[in-house]
Amino acid sequence: MALRNAVMAALLEGEASGYDLAKRFDTATAEFWTSTPQQLYRELERMEGEGLIRARVVEQERRPNKRVFSLTDQGRSALHAFTRRPAKPTAIRDEMLVKLQAVDAGDAEAVRTSIMERMERARAKLARYERIRERLLGGRPEEEYLRETDHVGPYLTLLRGRYFEEENLRWGEEVLAILDARAARRTAGQESDRR
Amino acid sequence: MALRNAVMAALLEGEASGYDLAKRFDTATAEFWTSTPQQLYRELERMEGEGLIRARVVEQERRPNKRVFSLTDQGRSALHAFTRRPAKPTAIRDEMLVKLQAVDAGDAEAVRTSIMERMERARAKLARYERIRERLLGGRPEEEYLRETDHVGPYLTLLRGRYFEEENLRWGEEVLAILDARAARRTAGQESDRR
């Protein structure tokens, strides 16, 4: 029931095929929701059945045909109703945190490596978000964009994505520093043991 | 399969009953993982069957008896192996973001209200984290704690929780400012229309 709201929100920006949505909701790129293609196609079927969206077949010459979905009035009002309901609280849910909680009894070096990988991915996402931001702004200064657009949604969610990745980097750096200091001490300790 | 790792990581800090774990993994308080009690009790059964944890019945006089779980050697080595495996990438998954993506077609006032509620909860969580931090430090300065403890895991995950909530607040403030400015403009626009 949560996915459908995300689908409708995405369709506010214009019609899209299942494939388009799958790309937007891909874990590697997602800005405000994630899902797998399988989930999406199933949900799109249901939503069409319930009249929330409508499909239009686009025949393509050099590609397989595709079905392009758009919001119906019913979908639009369901989305409006959704924005009035209380949102479920979120919490971070990240295997990396479990690893860190267990780092004292685990392989600290392996954990360190995967944190560095995470940070690399965070940097890539930030770069991606920056490109999207520039596309949204279309050359205008931020202030002007916010004044003129009648479509702030994508900007606000993008901002959250950016903050989130920045936080990831900041945290990653601190964690690395702490783990490094401990690893250094442990090595020093071993050496003095050997003396 | 993810929950069990979180359970084992939590048991590193000492034995705990299903109820204890349920409290720690409660969405409202969670530091590094969430789950419902139902999920936990089922998983604990399985884990005991697989020899990852062992149970001990504690008879209590003024309370119902409880089963207290602790890590076995097998569990400990499973946890070690887990820290060596690559962690799944995370993404934010938050209904609030969907609402914001849809705010242009939704009820902006309702969205504003639920953001303020979120911020209030973020503040409460920060206060809670601060209390936990003080308990961990036990009066020592942070630097000393990090030097002496052989148990950094909880500190690192706590730090992430703190950063996450701080980010939530920062983002919330910016979103409110943007939505307010737009609401003000819309009202002004209506008034000039009426003239």
Place this chain on the structure above:
DNA sequence: TGTTGCTATTCAGAAAATTGAATATACAGC
């Protein structure tokens, strides 16, 4: 003496998400 809240666990069922494919077309580079 009733009400609420906390400890402690369990049950049944439904919904959502993940895993691991398979199918088909076509372009681009080596």
Place this chain on the structure above:
DNA sequence: GCTGTATATTCAATTTTCTGAATAGCAACA
């Protein structure tokens, strides 16, 4: 001509998670 990548969708099966309970003893408060 082959490989890889991108478009576009679908199937089957399983696992995980969520929802909404029920039970039961005791404490604290009004």
